[in-house]
Amino acid sequence: IFSPGYTKTAVELTKRFLDLEGWIPENNDEEIENELNKSKEILEAAKQNLKAIKEAINAIKDNIALDSEEKINSVKKVFEKLQPVAFDFEQNIDDTQRSFKSANQLLEVARQEQARIKTEAYNNYKLMANGLVTEIITHELHSLLNSSEEEAKKYEAHFKAIEDFLLYKEEYVLNKVHFLPIKNKFEHLYKRMGDMDKLYSFLEKTFITRDGNRALLSTNVNEELAIISDRFKFRLNRHNITIDTSLTTNSWEVPKGALLHVFYNLIDNSIYWIKERQKLSRTNVKYSREGKDQIVIKTVSNSAIQFSDTGIGVYDKYQHILFNELVSGKEGGRGMGLYIVRQFLKSFGGEIELLPILNEYGNRYIFEIRLNYLVEENEQA
Numbered sequence: 001i002f003s004p005g006y007t008k009t010a011v012e013l014t015k016r017f018l019d020l021e022g023w024i025p026e027n028n029d030e031e032i033e034n035e036l037n038k039s040k041e042i043l044e045a046a047k048q049n050l051k052a053i054k055e056a057i058n059a060i061k062d063n064i065a066l067d068s069e070e071k072i073n074s075v076k077k078v079f080e081k082l083q084p085v086a087f088d089f090e091q092n093i094d095d096t097q098r099s100f101k102s103a104n105q106l107l108e109v110a111r112q113e114q115a116r117i118k119t120e121a122y123n124n125y126k127l128m129a130n131g132l133v134t135e136i137i138t139h140e141l142h143s144l145l146n147s148s149e150e151e152a153k154k155y156e157a158h159f160k161a162i163e164d165f166l167l168y169k170e171e172y173v174l175n176k177v178h179f180l181p182i183k184n185k186f187e188h189l190y191k192r193m194g195d196m197d198k199l200y201s202f203l204e205k206t207f208i209t210r211d212g213n214r215a216l217l218s219t220n221v222n223e224e225l226a227i228i229s230d231r232f233k234f235r236l237n238r239h240n241i242t243i244d245t246s247l248t249t250n251s252w253e254v255p256k257g258a259l260l261h262v263f264y265n266l267i268d269n270s271i272y273w274i275k276e277r278q279k280l281s282r283t284n285v286k287y288s289r290e291g292k293d294q295i296v297i298k299t300v301s302n303s304a305i306q307f308s309d310t311g312i313g314v315y316d317k318y319q320h321i322l323f324n325e326l327v328s329g330k331e332g333g334r335g336m337g338l339y340i341v342r343q344f345l346k347s348f349g350g351e352i353e354l355l356p357i358l359n360e361y362g363n364r365y366i367f368e369i370r371l372n373y374l375v376e377e378n379e380q381a
Helices: 008-020 029-063 069-145 148-168 172-204 221-231 233-238 258-281 337-347 372-380
Strands: 216-220 241-244 251-255 293-301 304-309 350-354 367-371
Touching: 029 069, 148 172, 216 221, 221 233, 221 258, 233 241, 241 258, 251 258, 251 367, 258 293, 258 304, 258 337, 337 350, 367 372
Parallel strands: 241 293
Antiparallel strands: 216 251, 293 304, 304 367, 350 367
């Protein structure tokens, strides 16, 4: 059932994953279809038997010698017993036919579901492959970035010596037009490399380990949000956005780096849609607002957190398909972010929902993230 592009290892890994998740049925569709065909043969044989019974009854009825009252009464009793049996037999055959029709419909649904799972498994495999490549590249970059700050200090001394020499020689034009742009570009490059090093430290928390997603760690949600907010600091300041986590008090048992994945995507989306609303506000006063834009993340229970922002919200046409793969309202968006977030949350008993509450623009805008095992504990308490 797998794509020809699958390697043998990928196939086995995917099968194991599907089996662990309980997504592989004990019987495949070919076996089910064979069983249905056998049952059809049995049904056809039963029809023939019923036909033979009816013919036999008619033959007996037409040819039997009923030359005494006793024989007549005896035959009547037999027919009285046979007729309802034949009727019930016929009714059972009709019921069986309806069951077969229903079974065929279910088989078709199963085939469609199998195709969906196959596509989803392939997409997950590709995402894992891309993730591994990204991790390798990140490791390579880290080896370069790790010494960038020390290297920058060394080069700063070299640049200063060259600049002092040019000024000493009164090469002011050469210094201003040629040397300083190179120096400034170099300094900017090293600053960006320093930012990349911080990004590596951030990503390192999300890398796959031997324990995989089975290892649950006690995680302070507010502390994780502080790490993510720091990563977005430049973009948040640039677009005059604040993140309010003052009402977030949850501490959850989740896989390593899980919340970084989830909230990084949500905050990234929020910044994008706040920017879109800011653009619209230039030509439409409806989208204007005073003060800073906000992303608000707050605790609503020990098992649930709500996430909202002052952006446009989710347009109506996306509200019911938002978590499907390859669905995006962004220009040039891949449509995988929220799909991955939801699937990832589900993998350790979490869920994310777009609540039906509307903002001033008539769009849904509040996401609720829940841990189902905590919900169950709350209900049992």
